[in-house]
Amino acid sequence: MRLAGQAKGSSLGGVPVARESTYRSPFYLPNAHLQTILPNVTRRRIQVNYRRERFELPDTDFIDVDWLERQEGEKAERCCVVLHGLEGDSQAAYIKSLGKSFVQGGYAVAAFNMRGCSGEPNRIMRSYHSVDTEGLAMILNSLNQRYEWIGLAGFSLGGNVVLKYLGERGSKLPSAVKTAVAFSTPCDLRTSADRLARSENAFYMKRFIKLLCSKLKEKEKKYPEYEYKRECSELRTFKEFDNIYTAPLNGFRDAEDYWRQCSSRFYLNGIERPSLLINARNDPFLSEECYPEEEANAHDFLYLETPNSGGHCGFPGDRHRNGYWHERRALEFFRQAG
Secondary structure (H helix, E strand, O other): OOOOOOOOOOEEOOEEOOOOOOOOOOOOOOOHHHHHHHHHHHHHHOOOOOEEEEEEOOOOOEEEEEEEOOOOOOOOOEEEEEEOOOOOOOOOHHHHHHHHHHHHOOEEEEEEOOOOOOOOOOOOOOOOOOOOOHHHHHHHHHHOOOOOEEEEEEEOHHHHHHHHHHHHHOOOOOOOEEEEEEEOOOOOHHHHHHHHOOHHHHHHHHHHHHHHHHHHHHHHHHOOOOOOOOOHHHOOOHHHHHHHHHHHHOOOOOHHHHHHHHOHHHHHHHOOOOEEEEOOOOOOOOOHHHOOHHHHHOOOOEEEEOOOOOOOOOOOOOOEOOEOHHHHHHHHHHHHOO
């Protein structure tokens, strides 16, 4: 794994860019589930003051971006656009925590709320999903007029969107987009869906289905003419949900077609900006296919870091002055990218 023109294991600015992960989970959180759940409970108390900006989309829909910035009158020269995971939003603990760390690091932070995730239902029938890169592309084209340097950060589904966006556009990106970091990213949606369907992950699956069904209830009120093939509360897995709802609502043949077109794993070779993928080896959501070692080893721009622990979007530990470990690692990588 190397940057263009540099040998593997070399460094940018004296900092190694390809290395063994330095992350170690605390001894008092010995398993993946604790490392996943506890951080998102303890970090909820983080308070931030957002400024909202609404972007109108060509299809009559909208996307809300919540800005976290330095003190009034201090304009940051660099911007970090951060994307949340499935059924998250800008209020997610991991988004607020990373945003606070990046503002302290001198960045303006744009917390991207996917369609229908900003506290207000979106205007059209389609919903956000893993291939929905059009809204991100439009917003980045707009921010390209405001900033000369933009970095992207994505968690889970948001990481998949970021990597797919970079891979499908290759060199045809806004000039300001310089680098990206993706955390806990299901690069292969089919095998990740199978992994989440296991009995040991029933807690997560039940919660996701409940949240997704809640949004669908709102859609039913707005679009009573749409005939749902099956009551949402009866569904138990992502395959059932995506077959009946996500795929037909968004123009895919079925769940398999949706997963194939949306998985960033199939777009990684097209990435032409330095990009770091951090997936913990014990992440309960991820399959083996979500650790693209062969692709990274042969890639000029893709870096894969796989700490042995960390759970899903967790990476618990003590918060240092510059944030939690994964936040400091992202800041470090952004600086390496120039």
